[in-house]
Amino acid sequence: MADNSAPSSPRPHAPLGLSRYIPAIAWGLHYNPKDFVGDMMAGIIVAIMLIPQGMAYAMLAGLPPQVGLYASISPLILYAILGTSRSLSVGPVAMVSLLVATSLGQVAAANSADYMAAALALALMIGLIQVLMGVVRLGFIVNFLSHAVIVGFTNAAALVIGLSQVKHLMGVKIPSSESFFETAHHLVQAAPDYNPISLALGLGSVGVLLFFNRSLPKRLGQLGLSKAWITPLSRSGPLLVVVTTIALVGLLNLDSRFGVVIVGEIPQGLPPLSLPPIEVTLWQQLLPTALAISFVGFMESIAVAKSLASKRRQRLDANQELIGLGAANLGAAFTGGYPVTGGFSRSVVNFSAGANTGLASIITASLIALVVLFFTPWFYHLPQTALAAVILVAVINLLDFKSFSQLWRVCQADAISLAITFVAVLAIGIEAGILVGFVTSVGFYLGRTSRPHIAEVGRVGDTEHFRNIKRHPVQTCTGVLAIRIDESLYFANTKYLEDYLIQAVADHPAATALVLICSAINHVDGSALETLETLIEDLREAGVTVYLSEVKGPVMDQLEKAGFIDHLGGPGQVFLSTHQAMTTLECG
């Protein structure tokens, strides 16, 4: 596989000229015909997945189904040209669609022209924000969400999204809400009005989709089919559900006879050129969501893109990725779409179906363009309950409860962050929940580094080695106290260090010298220096002189620049080794 992609790879370090800004040039100019079969295959399979998904996610976002299809044409092409991942599948995704629904619900009535205009404005804002973030190289900020927070938030969002589809499955009307508990409450109230035909169609669809997802690949494998057949067959579940339910509704008139809600008329023709409204008030209202989607969308996208790239030894540029995704959203804004990002499961399918270059996405986009040009009337009788089933099964795959117990074993703080994020997202919504999770995980990290490991050490036998007096049989001497600090010093842990040292000196009334062993200190900040300077002065008044040993080169440079060494009493107070310090201080 590595060989396969190598010919079309640019040299990782020297993307020449334009190809650095337009990655498609790199694979386009030297396109290897061997890559074509894979690209074609992947393009077709992803199109088969994306047609029902696009319509379903548009519905989740409160938009007409064709908007999901429009968002699956130009954004894919723009990303293929400007993005750095060879296998990311851009387009409508569940999480972003939910965020779109909750924010647009606050500025416009559902199904109104204002609602559609706001969706375009949101895509434009997200495009601008992502391109700007890429240009000023802010791609790194996504690193600050811990795995625990991402898992907690993904699980909760999957539940929120899944629950939001139950109303379509049941065939009832309830107000849409970002709150899990509010939606659940409304559902329980509306339950008696459920439509049995809708529910049967929906649950049947869920069953078929689950079978295609979980059992079919294994069964086909047992039948001896090759992988080239298994992947397309097992991914065509949504297509089968769509075709079957359209046929059932159309032939049996389930819509007019039993009130099954259908998609209805979808305009035919290529996506219209659209001009997003540029209104200060609207943009102000949409700004928080635009920032959240820019961030969450990028996070979801980069996670899968990175994993796929490393499997083929390809490189990703996080900032160019932002530009690619931003361009995709700008494309959506001007061609009647709505916010998009790289989808997790579709990208994995694209990759494993053989996508070698962005051409796969261009093929997908072309097929979807054909659909909107000629085949939209075929979807007239498609029941919403079938689309809800497609979303439900997609988000079930996002649920991951195993991570909690795994994290609990590795690091309880992480597991607690996960749980807090999960509950916060369910209770107060996605954006606020992620913020709570971020603050929690940073808090745990600061808490851990604020209590560094500090040990009083003594000499091991007659050697030059010094070890923790609590763990090893060592010799100490009454006049000199030797203490090793196992962490870089910064504002949150210097007071802890100060307390430790003050107590240690109080516990050793006979000590006149204190040797701080600095072998594990990689950095010292201004607070730490200030605290140490005050402490050294105070201890001097109390009759204790402070010495340093084993100071690393860069830290020593820092201490000298800050005048700390003079403050300490000159270079004579700093020893190269602890052994040297102890011998000089007549504690040998």
Added chain:
Amino acid sequence: MADNSAPSSPRPHAPLGLSRYIPAIAWGLHYNPKDFVGDMMAGIIVAIMLIPQGMAYAMLAGLPPQVGLYASISPLILYAILGTSRSLSVGPVAMVSLLVATSLGQVAAANSADYMAAALALALMIGLIQVLMGVVRLGFIVNFLSHAVIVGFTNAAALVIGLSQVKHLMGVKIPSSESFFETAHHLVQAAPDYNPISLALGLGSVGVLLFFNRSLPKRLGQLGLSKAWITPLSRSGPLLVVVTTIALVGLLNLDSRFGVVIVGEIPQGLPPLSLPPIEVTLWQQLLPTALAISFVGFMESIAVAKSLASKRRQRLDANQELIGLGAANLGAAFTGGYPVTGGFSRSVVNFSAGANTGLASIITASLIALVVLFFTPWFYHLPQTALAAVILVAVINLLDFKSFSQLWRVCQADAISLAITFVAVLAIGIEAGILVGFVTSVGFYLGRTSRPHIAEVGRVGDTEHFRNIKRHPVQTCTGVLAIRIDESLYFANTKYLEDYLIQAVADHPAATALVLICSAINHVDGSALETLETLIEDLREAGVTVYLSEVKGPVMDQLEKAGFIDHLGGPGQVFLSTHQAMTTLECG
């Protein structure tokens, strides 16, 4: 000095029974008569400082002058009994008074009964919060404010407080505001109405106070006076200013003839017992300020108490300190006072004047009780401009612009945090400004640790040592890539590590083995493990096997618990030393 305090010190590790909760028992039961002279002297000098300061700070808080005196009686005694510092001087301070003024200004009209009642409620709330924080051992949270943030906020608060007094100096009336720029704007507008006599009295007072603060100690020293005389004399500047201005105003009738604002009648007698109002609405309004004062007051107090304690090898218990300060505030709430904390400059005076135990503060409180019992009529003609001068000179000592350039040399991120906090406090107020500073400093810390030092290493000659290939002439081999990571791994830096490793592998197409040298990793969190596991799997697909070397004991335990070693391919993938790894991988 260490000897002097030793007899009355409890054993640091074994405060027996009650004395752990009532530290006064420790020094009270074994009071050493030798300590009495110092305690008496310090008690008298602090009382001389505190009488004008107490009235001035009460005025700053928008309260009648006697409230400042009441807040200097029972709180001092309660802290002396329950606090752990032997030399902290509790009572009204400038910063807390300013916070009181801005929050009470929003809930009640100045000089109204409601205003006074709200001050009592605030003291009660702060007392409860601090006692609770002490009981649940939250004393550590104060460690999370970096030195840079504290300096930035202290400087800005000093400017805000200083500017708030200029109106009294000028003898004009303007609305009080927490915003520096708003106050400055009002002052400029009111400037033409200034009272020349007030201004002359005020500036004269400032001159006298500055002379006493800055030049007098040196001059007296040159005259050959002993330190026992210099300290009380140079600290009696405020007393001299008060006596002189009272005499001038009273004898020349400056109040009635020239409109100089005077303190007026101060009720005579001991502090009244007061019952703070317990109203839900009022408490809700006051809660944010109560939390901010609890925190800021504790921070100011613990900083000076810690510094003084370490000079005499005494120990402080941050949580017991919270209980002591909380009790002081409860005392203020029930005896007609207002919120208090340990003051910086007063505590230093108390310490250097010889305070050995809490008895010094009890003596100060007794002297102030005598003043409110018998001498308040003497203060009738005290001009407000003189009190403003006392505050102005006190906050000038808080200004510290040297720290910025010092920090800039040591650590530019710290200097930037300082500047941002300073500007934020001036622009948006103390509480919000501190929050901005905190977020900035944490951001810089996370930013630094999110880009750890990582180096590709090679063998030095024929030795067993491996060093950075960029700094040393070393030998590498094409099939094996050895990389050293110089930081603990957590969520904010694992993606950076991942990018580095993916790029390194892409740069070495011939590499089939990757050795991660873990000697500097003290901890690994769940995100890091997850990222590493995915990466190891992806690299395996790309034909690269990952090995670890020099894993520390505790980290190894963690990796085993998480099942990471099995994931890696078993214990055979982990080498004790890099030398062993390289030799085994036939790269010797």
